[in-house]
Amino acid sequence: MLQIANIRKNAKELAERLAIRGLDGDTLMSSVLEMDERNRSKRTEMESLQAKGNQITSQIGELYKTGQKAEGDALKLQSVEIKDALKQLESDVESLDQELTQLLLTIPNAPSIEVPKGKTPEDNKQLFLWGEMPKLHEGAMPHWELAAKYDIIDFELGVKVTGAGFPVYKGKGAIFQRALIQFFLNEAGKAGYMEIQPPLMVNAESGYGTGQLPDKEGQMYHVGVDDLYLIPTAEVPITNLYRDVI
Incomplete structure (x- = not known):
């Protein structure tokens, strides 16, 4: 989730980066900043009223101590009004906080400004190639046929037990799967990564x-x-x- 402090500071840049994803970045950033401004204004109002309420509470005690009951009673009524107003302000601030959070959650991460604009794979830029594309010999079999031929992965059993997308690895297939996992964990460890x-x-x-x-x-x-x-x-x-x- 984008942080509100980052949006306040870099709204224009973030809008441009979101536009790369085909989003209306300007509208999104404007909506966030407008809601943030309302939220901060309401919070400032609440904090100011809280400070005033604390001050009045202190004054009430002093007035009663010095025998100024009428003045103390008047401030006490004012204190009650402030408490009622604070309840509403606190509710407003909480609602605005939630609305702002929900809005921020709908905004995806902004890509690097170097990412090309586009909506399909054809819009991607090929930066480099590594290795050579394999040339399959005539009669080459797809992986699912090889798995069935050597009885190492059973897709039908997976469908029976769970559903599509959950194959059952058998025999050497299960061993190979486990070995691959261990191999990559070992290689990552050699590279200095902590498991x-x-x-x-x-x-x-x-x-x-x-x-x-x-x-x-x-x-x-x-x-x-x-x-x-x-x-x-x-x-x-x-x-x-x-x-x-x-």
Whole structure:
């Protein structure tokens, strides 16, 4: 989520970067800044009234101590009015806070200004190529046919047990899958990375922290009893290790 302090400082730049994604960056930034201004104004009004209420409360005590009951009673009535007004202001500020947060949550991260504008893969710029495109020999088989031929991945069993997209790895297929995972973990360790085994479920705050929520809520498995979400990738818990830290 874009931080409001960043938007206040860099609204024009962020609007230009959001436009790269095909969004109306100017309107988005204007909406945020307008709501932020209303929020800050209402909060200032609330804090000013709180200070006035505290001052009056102090004066009431002094007036009663010195026998000025009539003046004290008058200020006491004023204090009650201030408390009632504060309740409304606090409610207004809370509502504006929530509205601003919800608006910010709908705005995606702004891409680098160097990213080309576009909506289709054809709009991408090819910066470099690595290696050579393989040339398949005649009669080359796709991976799903190879998996069936060597009985290493069973897609039909996966559909039976769970559904599409959940294959069953068998025999050498299961061994190869496990070996690949271990290989990449080992290589990452050699490169100096620390291995972490994070939770496979996260709370809503973590989902908001990496942008899975609120717009991808319907794409995540949710355990309602505990209000936890199954992670789509390790990016979610790993990134949230540093939430509110940096």
